[in-house]
Amino acid sequence: MASFFIRREVLERIFGKRWGLAFENQQQTLATVSEASSLAVSATQALKDAAFVTLSSNAELPNERVLQxxxxxxxxxxxxxxxxxxxxxxxxxxxxxxxxxxxxxxxxxxVPLSGILATRENVETLTNKTLSAPSLSGLVNATSDANAASAGVPVGGVYRDGSSLKVRVA
Incomplete structure (x- = not known):
């Protein structure tokens, strides 16, 4: 409990029992309010010194970062x-x-920290990736590099010869 300014015995001697008790209660209330106010002020100061994200700016909070x-x-x-x-x-x-x-x-x-997140429409180069269960479809079926070239497979492109996977080199 909070300490009081004037002891009850002194208040009772001066004002009597009834008014002494009333003054003591008033001192208790004043001490409680004063303590709560001090806590609120320090909490406000701590908030003012903290760095945090807000939705709108406040000139009283110098460390805020406004979310945009x-x-x-x-x-x-x-x-x-x-x-x-x-x-x-x-x-x-x-x-x-x-x-x-x-x-x-x-x-x-x-989302990678650096590099490219692959798309379907654009050309990207993926490095250091592992395909756990690759499935290739729509490959040109050609018996040679010449046939693959005539079917539109670029040099370095993949095509198949039956069930064999091949890379066009010429």
């Missing part, structure tokens, strides 16, 4: 959460190109 959503992202704000998700318009990459994510079920996509 890029093109194609939207925030859904409820009473206790902020959800960041792709907007219905899709994400936009730098350069203004639209990026569309299509999931046909529960999916996890690991």
């Amino acid at each position: 959503l890029g093109d194609g992202l939207e925030a859904v704000i409820s009473s206790d959460t902020v959800l960041i998700r792709l907007s219905e318009d899709g994400a936009r990459a730098s350069g203004g190109f639209k990026v569309t994510f299509i999931a046909t079920g529960e999916s996890t996509v690991a």
